[in-house]
Amino acid sequence: MRVKATWRAVLVTASALFLTTACGASGGGSDGKASAPARKSSSAAARTALQRAALEQGDVPGYQVSADTTAQGRSRPQADRRPCQPLADVMGDQPNPQARETVNRGLGSQRKLGLAVAASLSTYARPDAEKLIRDLRAAVAACTGFKVELGGTSSTYGRVTARPYRIGGDESVSWSASSTQVNVETPVHIVVVRQGATIVRFMTINLGAPVQGRAQELVEVPRDVADKQLEKVRRVLSAP
Template sequence: MLSQDELQQGVVGAKDIPGWMTETVAGRGGDGVEVAPRILDVSKWPRTSPAACQPLDRMTSLGSGYQYFAVVEQKVSPVSGDGPITEMALTSYRPAEAPKVIADLRTSIRTCSDFSQPRGGYEYTHPQVLADPKVGDEAIAYRLTQVVPSVDSNGDPDGGQPVDVPFHFVVVRSGATIVSFYTMTPPGGHGTTDVPVDVVKSQIAKLDQMPQHS
């Protein structure tokens, strides 16, 4: 199980992913900026209904139902500025529990059709499993659609047709570390936007070089 410092050494920066830049959200990301991470007690997080959808719901925040012990989160975007932002996180779990994060996502995709996030969060629907990425010890990729209510210029619901926002997730296990990514197609955009494969492969390759990545 990697420590906070080890995760921070193993996260990619601009030198590892040419053509991309990073922005730290939590921990010390690839840009060298440090933002104190908050290690929250996941047992106190609100429960999703239906329960079968909870793993998918937790992953919308790059988390899971298992307690984590270290985390680095950052945004990755093209240097050119032409393209969507990818959110990514490296999260350290107990070795016996990290595989359960992937297994629970697989089950959730099969058994969950749609859900509303607790406490007035977004609605999500149409989980769709994709071909497993060939990276890390195991990995899963899937799509999930966020349903955004139509609002007026003041941000208040206006009764119009909701807008579907497609998300693409890639979640990889490397030892006891879960590396998760998602990107979204902006509202009104066309087609779908995918997590960049080169960023995923570069991140897992760097993590695998860590002396204790199991």
């Protein structure tokens, strides 16, 4: 299965919440203090650095890697419960509105048909990156289920459960959930990692043989993908 076909299936099955703007990079907020040319230069430099640190074809054996450059609107997913909004945000085109720049990648497994991984890198002001992790931990603890609206599409997420996941970085949060559409539950695993002021986000879904009325077996962010991405972030973004 071609990775773009797999990634598109992720978008459809998970209510188009995974990488709704799956382009190479998207601009985020600004502190408003720098001049417009300075902000533009800084933004371009950050975007270039993220592109170099993002996964590329050949980085992880057994996966096809794609950067989807389809132009789409940057709508923000809306949760039906305020405490759950961070969980809705993280499934959008960027982890939350405070992201300054975001680069997205899609990976399709060549060994396990239907296994798709969305990986993104985002730059933040460090306090905003730290707050994102705190907000996600609080949301996972407070929300066992919620509904999300995006672009006229509604989806229900249930079985939200904190999940141990060993990974590098300064700190991380991991949880499982199920996306329900037309009485079909599809399991999702999401891991968000902070490395300095960079947020690395992984979302995994298995589209193989959905089961009517109940969730499939749990999926997990592949460790070879996560380890390679974190290694590349440390090597590229920490370089002088």
